[in-house]
Amino acid sequence: xxxxxxxxxxxxFWHWMQAVIIxxxxxxxxxxxxxxxxxxxxxxxxxxxxxxxxLMGFILLAFFWYITTGDFRQYLTEGNLxxxxxxxxxxYMVGIFRNEPHPFKKNExxxxxxxxxxxxxxxxxxxxxxxxxxxxxxxYFNELVALGMPPGWIEPVALIxxxxxxxxxxxxIMHVYMTTTGHTLTSNIKAxxxxxxxVDE
Amino acid sequence: xxxxxxxxxxxxECHARDGRLKNLGGFYLPGRDTSPFVEILExxxxxxxxxxxxxxxxxxxxxxxxxxxxxxx
Numbered sequence: 001x002x003x004x005x006x007x008x009x010x011x012x013f014w015h016w017m018q019a020v021i022i023x024x025x026x027x028x029x030x031x032x033x034x035x036x037x038x039x040x041x042x043x044x045x046x047x048x049x050x051x052x053x054x055l056m057g058f059i060l061l062a063f064f065w066y067i068t069t070g071d072f073r074q075y076l077t078e079g080n081l082x083x084x085x086x087x088x089x090x091x092y093m094v095g096i097f098r099n100e101p102h103p104f105k106k107n108e109x110x111x112x113x114x115x116x117x118x119x120x121x122x123x124x125x126x127x128x129x130x131x132x133x134x135x136x137x138x139x140y141f142n143e144l145v146a147l148g149m150p151p152g153w154i155e156p157v158a159l160i161x162x163x164x165x166x167x168x169x170x171x172x173i174m175h176v177y178m179t180t181t182g183h184t185l186t187s188n189i190k191a192x193x194x195x196x197x198x199v200d201e
Numbered sequence: 202x203x204x205x206x207x208x209x210x211x212x213x214e215c216h217a218r219d220g221r222l223k224n225l226g227g228f229y230l231p232g233r234d235t236s237p238f239v240e241i242l243e244x245x246x247x248x249x250x251x252x253x254x255x256x257x258x259x260x261x262x263x264x265x266x267x268x269x270x271x272x273x274x
Contacts, residue, residue: 032216032231032232033231033232033235034216034217034218034232034233034235040213041212041213041216041217041232042211042212042213045212092257096261096264097260097261097264098264099264099265099268138231151228152228154228154229155228155229155234158229158231158234159236159239162235162236162239162243163239163242163243166239166243166246166247167243167246169243169247170243170246170247170250173247173250173251173254174250174254177254177257177258180258
């Protein structure tokens with residue numbers, strides 16, 4: 001076992017801010033959706049809109065950080081991406097039960113496996129921006145209708161926003177479970193707190 | 202004539218499953234309306250993910266126990 005420094009301070013800060021913001025958005029969003037009544041519709045609505053601006057601010061900050069530091073290269077894969085993703089999938093389906101080593105070693109230069117790269121890239125470049133765009137279309141619906149958007153669009157906009165939110169819950173469940181598949185059950189979570197991760201030799 | 206302030210409505214009087222506008226159709230009202238398709242699809246996705254990770258965790262635990270006691274390692 002050895003320790004490597006994987007996550008810079010900004011990355012850890014961004015990760016946990018994003019976790020807090022997304023958790024708050026999911027929680028208040030489900031209340032606005034009418035699934036339960038804890039803080040009340042009106043409070044949930046205001047908190048939801050507040051965190052929506054927070055999410056947009058933080059995602060723009062993260063884009064700025066990834067571009068200016070060049071760290072976005074962590075998300076690019078050389079060679080056959082599909083083949084490498086399948087190697088990682090095979091590890092979770094077969095290798096992990098046979099105590100096989102992880103197919104891709106983590107180090108200071110490469111901290112994400114190919115499956116993580118594609119998942120986080122899709123989440124950050126497609127999933128969350130779509131959720132933000134549909135969310136703000138919902139938020140400024142009256143203004144957009146005044147500009148000529150058909151009022152009937154509120155239903156598809158609301159349903160897609162709901163659908164994406166539910167899919168995000170699925171991602172969070174999977175994501176939290178996957179943190180237990182590191183060198184030890186907690187080594188991945190510790191790394192996202194301290195920056196240092198215990199990895200296989 | 203405008204109603205007095207005390208009679209003003211709160212959001213939740215309409216934005217609720219059984220709110221004042223529960224019988225007024227023809228438009229989507231947040232907090233009142235849902236799509237059964239979206240709700241059922243997502244119930245399947247979320248329950249499926251939960252069952253999947255629990256099954257995976259149990260299989261990992263059993264495989265781990267076998268390695269410890271089976272002497273394969």
